[in-house]
Amino acid sequence: MTAVEAEAREAGRDFIRDIVQADIDAGRVVWPVTRFPPEPNGYLHIGHAKSIALNFGVAEEFGGRCHLRFDDTNPTKEEQEYIDAIEADLKWLGFDWGKHLYHASDYFDQLYHWAEHLIRHRLAYVDDQSPEEMRASRGTLTEPGRDSPFRERGVKENLDLFRRMKAGEFPNGARVLRAKIDMASPNMNLRDPALYRILHATHPRTGDKWCIYPTYDFAHGQSDAIEGITHSICTLEFEDHRPLYDWLIEHLPVPSRPRQYEFARLNLTYTVMSKRFLKNLVDEGRVAGWDDPRMPTISGLRRRGVPAAAIRNFAKSVGVARANSVVDVGMFEHAVRDELNRIAVRRMAVLRPLKLVIENYPEAQSEELDAVNHPDDPDAGTRKLPFGRELYIERDDFMEDPPKNFFRLAPGREVRLRYAYFVTCREAVKNAAGEVTELRCTYDPLTKGGDAPDGRKVRGTIHWVSVAHSVPAEVRLYNPLFSRPDPGAGGDLMADLNPDSLEVLTGCRLEPALIADNDGAAVQFERLGYFCRDSDSAPGKPVFNRTIGLRDSYARRAAGA
């Protein structure tokens, strides 16, 4: 191993990987088996990416495997649409579970038998109390709970009642199967937790076969054991469930002995990860759907133009620890730009056009200029850029009365048109309202290609498109979905929605190559940012999304000043 490799390996270390390594070194496991266990009640988001990268990453690095398991124990919230979307997103992200696709519902029969096992061993009982009564007798954080009046029911009666629950004899909420542990435990999860509840609901996979469903606590650990999961990695809020997880594993004849470990979930500034809230945004029409490019969902990021590799790199870069944290969204943006800069071809597009007429360029003439597709990658080749007497430039690239550090066009100023010629602004034509509507310029024919034979320099280089050859397009700019870094901290998430999260620009102009060759792949509009074609595009009506802008130290300085 080289020093660099050793360093990279060290950088990929965290307490989970340390545990796995220690287990391997001690011979407790030969290779790790992990699982990613989403509940199909919504779409995957960037927060899940951290867990995905961890579980699949650990498996790959230590020569083990990672299962995909749908935690589908609550049919009232789960849908096939979500199951399909989760699989598609995972594949797009680049993760492969091979043949190891499972569902908690695959184990419903086995789980049912284990429930009867607990009853026979007097470790579980059917409780007739209502949900309200159960809550009242559970006690509080500081006071112990009281035993249910049904807690000492005999095995026979419990078995009979449980079977009748299964047979559908009782309505929702009438009875529940509870573990018999300790109503006085300081850990609320041990105060006779519910194991099975009655839910007359159609399950996306098992249909109407069942009307009783195991709870998360009764399903998760046992599913892990069935699959031979060695390291069951979950988030911090399940920490208090671990004693229950262990209790069930110890009292059931399960085929293996999984261990649960917890890590801190991902939080990002200006971002909400709550699936429940994201579903609200979709249901209330506050966004266009789960794949709205403003959403932190994997499908939203994909539509926005974020590469899978950027998400993977980001997930790796945030590390894994047990301390609650909020990652600066800037770190995510860095990962996105880093990847896009490498892979995106360069093109020219003008978002807010201002006409520029070259007075000394022959009326009927046009020509084609060579432009490279990627400045750092000669293999990406070149393309032809049509040039003519009338062009569009960015409105922002002209100022009538510019400050000293403005390097772009202004009356009397000379700049370079990228890949073309030097031009000098002679006059700014205005309309009755005093707005600049057109720039009259002259060009220097000797500067073709962008360099002056006499050696003179210009401070600015600006992008442009030909009026005659460019094509119109709609471009959508995205800003953070929330207007504060800590949405909801003021008590109302909805109130923190950014009213300017979407900005639609029409009448933008693209160089023709963008229509000829773009298939949805990432592209950089030079000097503007990274874009990709949106699925709303129609023939002759292209729509582009701005994935993310370029870093802009000029704008930053101007804003700060």
Add this chain to the structure above:
RNA sequence: UGGGGGAUCGUCUAACGGUAGGACAGCGGACUCUGACUCCGCCAGUCUAGGUUCGAAUCCUAGUCCCCCAGCCA
């Protein structure tokens, strides 16, 4: 308030009794046919108070602050 966790540059994260390091952000500079990229430099941290030790982010004691738990959600 009972129980379970957690505190290291602005942010994320290393350091496993032996030089507090990296990344992002920020600032300055070099380069530049993208005010991009790249490169160089700078800034900046061990929650507090005691103790153990030649030596403490790390061990001990006492505090402080933050997070999670009272679903028949996961």
